[in-house]
Amino acid sequence: MSNDDITDALEITAKLMELHNENPFKTRAYTNAAFKLSKMRFDFQGKTPEEIAAIEGIGKGISSKIVELISTGTTEELSKLRENTPDGVIEILGVKGLGPKKVRQLWKELEVESIGELLYACNENRLITLKGFGEKTQTQVKQNIEFKLANKNKFHYASIEKPVNTIIELILEQQNDLQIAAVGQLARKCEIIDKIEILIDGEITSNLSELEKAIPLKITYTNCEPGEFFYKYVELTSTPEHLERINFSSLDSTEFFDDEEVYTALNLQYIEPELREGLNEVKLAEQQAIPKLIEVEDLKGILHNHSTYSDGVHTLKEMADYCKGLGYHYFGICDHSKTAVYAGGLPIEKVIEQQKEIDKLNAGYTDFKILKGIESDILNDGSLDYPEEILKTFDFVVASVHSNLKMTEEKATERLIEAIENPYTSILGHPTGRLLLARKGYPINHKKVIDACAVNKVSIELNAHPYRLDIDWRWIPYCLEKGVMISINPDAHHKEGLKDMYYGVCAARKGMLSAEHCLNALSLEELLLKFKK
Numbered sequence: 137m138s139n140d141d142i143t144d145a146l147e148i149t150a151k152l153m154e155l156h157n158e159n160p161f162k163t164r165a166y167t168n169a170a171f172k173l174s175k176m177r178f179d180f181q182g183k184t185p186e187e188i189a190a191i192e193g194i195g196k197g198i199s200s201k202i203v204e205l206i207s208t209g210t211t212e213e214l215s216k217l218r219e220n221t222p223d224g225v226i227e228i229l230g231v232k233g234l235g236p237k238k239v240r241q242l243w244k245e246l247e248v249e250s251i252g253e254l255l256y257a258c259n260e261n262r263l264i265t266l267k268g269f270g271e272k273t274q275t276q277v278k279q280n281i282e283f284k285l286a287n288k289n290k291f292h293y294a295s296i297e298k299p300v301n302t303i304i305e306l307i308l309e310q311q312n313d314l315q316i317a318a319v320g321q322l323a324r325k326c327e328i329i330d331k332i333e334i335l336i337d338g339e340i341t342s343n344l345s346e347l348e349k350a351i352p353l354k355i356t357y358t359n360c361e362p363g364e365f366f367y368k369y370v371e372l373t374s375t376p377e378h379l380e381r382i383n384f385s386s387l388d389s390t391e392f393f394d395d396e397e398v399y400t401a402l403n404l405q406y407i408e409p410e411l412r413e414g415l416n417e418v419k420l421a422e423q424q425a426i427p428k429l430i431e432v433e434d435l436k437g438i439l440h441n442h443s444t445y446s447d448g449v450h451t452l453k454e455m456a457d458y459c460k461g462l463g464y465h466y467f468g469i470c471d472h473s474k475t476a477v478y479a480g481g482l483p484i485e486k487v488i489e490q491q492k493e494i495d496k497l498n499a500g501y502t503d504f505k506i507l508k509g510i511e512s513d514i515l516n517d518g519s520l521d522y523p524e525e526i527l528k529t530f531d532f533v534v535a536s537v538h539s540n541l542k543m544t545e546e547k548a549t550e551r552l553i554e555a556i557e558n559p560y561t562s563i564l565g566h567p568t569g570r571l572l573l574a575r576k577g578y579p580i581n582h583k584k585v586i587d588a589c590a591v592n593k594v595s596i597e598l599n600a601h602p603y604r605l606d607i608d609w610r611w612i613p614y615c616l617e618k619g620v621m622i623s624i625n626p627d628a629h630h631k632e633g634l635k636d637m638y639y640g641v642c643a644a645r646k647g648m649l650s651a652e653h654c655l656n657a658l659s660l661e662e663l664l665l666k667f668k669k
Contacts, residue, residue: 376415518554
């Protein structure tokens with residue numbers, strides 16, 4: 137089982153225990169362990185019980201449950217809880233905004249035992265009669281159910297890419313004379329995947345049944361003749377709109393030796409798979425005007441990261457050393473600011489303590505530097521949550537919204553622009569606060585926000601966490617038009633999270649970002665100069 141699988145199992149165990157009014161201390165142990173693992177990408181493959189027990193926040197009791205999960209796929213405790221709970225009630229526990237206590241109320245008092253029944257109850261105004269609910273809660277529950285149903289059978293790119301690549305690698309190991317590639321949404325590196333397609337120029341003889349069980353979507357295999365592979369590859373990686381714009385039907389399926397030859401035959405600049413969406417990529421290709429897209433190797437440093445000073449899993453030194461080990465030249469620490477109490481935000485004395493540690497650590501590095509940053513909360517009125525005498529001690533400031541997310545477009549836009557106009561704001565963090573498949577972003581007027589960043593020389597974050605990817609890549613071209621630089625940041629809360637830069641680059645490429653317009657593709661000297669400006 138993966139880290140995510142184990143996290144989910146611990147989390148549902150905790151929820152079911154609370155639903156059934158079981159021991160609150162035991163329930164809390166499961167909740168805390170699930171929260172801790174959710175911040176990590178721990179690889180449980182081949183780990184001993186002792187190694188698992190040594191994970192901070194896990195301990196012997198929970199580690200024994202994890203070992204049981206790894207060996208059997210469940211635990212005796214979870215199985216019993218599931219037996220005593222209708223499947224539909226378990227599904228209701230996944231509705232955002234409904235904790236186990238409220239779900240118990242719905243189950244026991246309204247006899248609601250499925251998502252469909254709950255939606256019907258909302259439409260009948262039956263939740264209003266329950267203690268602790270009311271009309272506002274009922275409306276929110278209804279909206280969250282509709283959002284959940286609309287996103288059913290959709291998955292994050294990051295959760296699908298690796299298992300599909302594992303299948304492709306196995307086929308090639310056993311049948312190395314074949315050509316095979318993921319096509320469709322995976323080839324375009326779409327942030328959300330609801331369809332898996334693989335192209336292959338022959339018959340598959342490998343046994344894939346066990347590997348396919350790990351993938352939540354059915355895989356569609358398309359076979360073609362060997363000479364047709366790259367013709368079919370372009371056809372199947374592209375949206376219908378892209379194919380129409382490139383006049384694909386004018387080609388015959390003459391043998392091509394790579395997909396670049398297909399575009400050459402159409403008198404077009406090569407269009408990378410990520411760009412084959414049917415937007416403006418063809419018009420640019422006709423003018424040979426598609427820029428060289430950014431690559432992970434172009435990045436010189438990683439900004440916006442967290443440590444144990446706030447809600448991170450690893451220490452400042454552990455995070456910085458890991459970053460250096462990945463080959464980067466600088467590391468920006470941006471622990472949460474004092475308003476984010478829920479995330480261990482830093483009071484002023486902790487800011488000073490951390491900055492002293494940074495100075496000590498930097499004294500021991502060569503060709504590497506930790507930059508003093510903070511993720512400063514944008515308050516309701518758009519101000520940042522430290523006084524000027526503290527803000528000016530940082531090398532840079534990432535300004536982000538974390539609270540009061542239910543805003544009108546006008547209010548959200550005004551709030552962000554006020555923060556952007558603060559002279560200490562360097563980067564606008566995750567501009568809409570969205571969580572893909574879990575939470576819509578608050579509505580903003582993107583053009584006004586980007587225009588404000590242009591005027592105030594503020595960069596915009598492309599948060600590289602695969603559940604965020606915010607700013608949406610579709611707005612990158614407008615950022616580039618206005619001269620606003622993009623900062624690809626992982627928002628890493630643990631060492632492995634630094635590798636999420638890959639997903640940020642995938643999204644950035646879809647927006648045609650080049651290295652020259654990426655903030656953290658600058659050298660350390662160039663970056664510090666830009667921050668000062």
